[in-house]
Amino acid sequence: QVQLVQSGGEVKKPGASVKVSCKTSGFRFNIYGFTWVRQAPGQGLEWIGWSSAYNGEIKYAQKFQDRVTMTIDTSTSTAYMELRSLRSDDTAMYYCARAASVAGTTDYWGQGTLVTVSA
Amino acid sequence: IVMTQTPLTSPVTLGQPASISCRSSESLVHSDGNTYLSWIQQRPGQPPRLLIYKISNRFSGVPDRFSGSGAETDFTLKISRVEAEDVGVYYCMQATHSLGQGTRLEIE
Numbered sequence: 001q002v003q004l005v006q007s008g009g010e011v012k013k014p015g016a017s018v019k020v021s022c023k024t025s026g027f028r029f030n031i032y033g034f035t036w037v038r039q040a041p042g043q044g045l046e047w048i049g050w051s052s053a054y055n056g057e058i059k060y061a062q063k064f065q066d067r068v069t070m071t072i073d074t075s076t077s078t079a080y081m082e083l084r085s086l087r088s089d090d091t092a093m094y095y096c097a098r099a100a101s102v103a104g105t106t107d108y109w110g111q112g113t114l115v116t117v118s119a
Numbered sequence: 120i121v122m123t124q125t126p127l128t129s130p131v132t133l134g135q136p137a138s139i140s141c142r143s144s145e146s147l148v149h150s151d152g153n154t155y156l157s158w159i160q161q162r163p164g165q166p167p168r169l170l171i172y173k174i175s176n177r178f179s180g181v182p183d184r185f186s187g188s189g190a191e192t193d194f195t196l197k198i199s200r201v202e203a204e205d206v207g208v209y210y211c212m213q214a215t216h217s218l219g220q221g222t223r224l225e226i227e
Contacts, residue, residue, distance in 0.1 A: 035215040037167075044221040045159075045167065045210055059216070095166055099215045103149055105157055105172040106215050112166050 002026040004096055004110035011116045012086050019082040020113045022096035029053055029077035033099055035106055036070065036081045038092040048094075050102045051079060059102060086117045120144055122211050124219035130227045137198040139222045141211030146191045155214045158187055158196045161221075162207040170209075171196065201226070 007021040022034060033052035037045050049060040051070035060068055069082045079096055096110040121144040131137045139158075147154045158171040169178045171187035174194060184199040198205055206226055211219040 033215075037218070044208070045161075045218045047216045047218060050215055061216075097167070097215075102216070103151075103155055103214045105155055105169070106159075106212060107169050107172070107178065109166045109168065 002098070002108045004098060004108055006094075006096060006110040006113040009114040009116070011118065014087055014117060014119055016086050016117075017082060017084040018086060018115050019080055020094050020096075020115070022079040022081075022110050024077045024079070024098070027098075030074050031100070033057065033102060034070075034072075034079040035097050035099055035102075036094065037097065038094045039112075040089070040092040043092075045095075046092075048081065048083075050099075052102070053079070054101075057102060083115075086115075088117050091115065091117045120147070120213055120217045122213060122217050122219040124209075124211060124222050126222060127220060128223045128225065130225045131198075131201045132227050133203060134200050137201050137205075137224060139196045139209055139211075139224075141189075141194045141196070141219050143192045143194075143213060143217075147213050148191060149214075154190070156187075156189070156194050157212045158185075159210040159212050159218075160205075160207055161210070162204070165207075167210070198224075 003025045035050045036048040053072045067084045071080045093112045097106045098108045099106045123142045125140045159167045161167045175187045208221040
């Protein structure tokens with residue numbers, strides 16, 4: 001069955017970086033892409049960006065453009081999202097989700113990774 | 120594209136219907152002819168889950184009390200008879216990147 005399993009929670013200090021992984025199984029990894037979304041405590045879902053294992057396409061939300069990097073490792077069927085220069089308002093649950101294209105349907109979601117930014 | 124949902128909170132009685140609207144700032148019809156408008160459910164403490172895709176298609180395992188409709192810029196999610204397990208927040212989502220603010224479904 002399709003599975004997206006994310007890395008465990010992280011606690012970081014302001015100014016540090018965090019790299020969240022999304023390890024997949026149960027489908028052909030290299031024909032899909034992955035969107036990343038976050039949810040601050042008590043808030044709604046916020047789109048961070050997209051990376052494609054199919055054609056290498058990458059799109060970032062303008063808000064995160066200068067602080068985020070999304071990568072793909074086809075050898076391990078894993079997608080990654082790195083966020084730099086962390087601030088306290090980056091404290092959130094981060095989710096990966098699968099889609100066939102950036103214009104398509106986001107169907108399967110990971111369980112989430114809690115990133116806490118605190119001095 | 121801006122996605123606007125109404126209402127932001129929906130108190131409903133068990134067994135009664137519920138309806139959530141979503142309006143986009145521009146047409147969501149893709150060049151391939153499809154409209155990639157989805158409805159996502161997030162139960163308390165759980166990750167998001169796909170309910171409806173391409174306006175009106177129920178995803179695997181989704182009960183048939185959930186239905187979606189609409190076209191172009193106006194879309195609706197309906198629950199025919201609300202059950203306790205339906206409590207949570209519902210989001211409309213355009214493709215992979217534009218999300219509504221969320222509608223909280225509560226039991227009265």
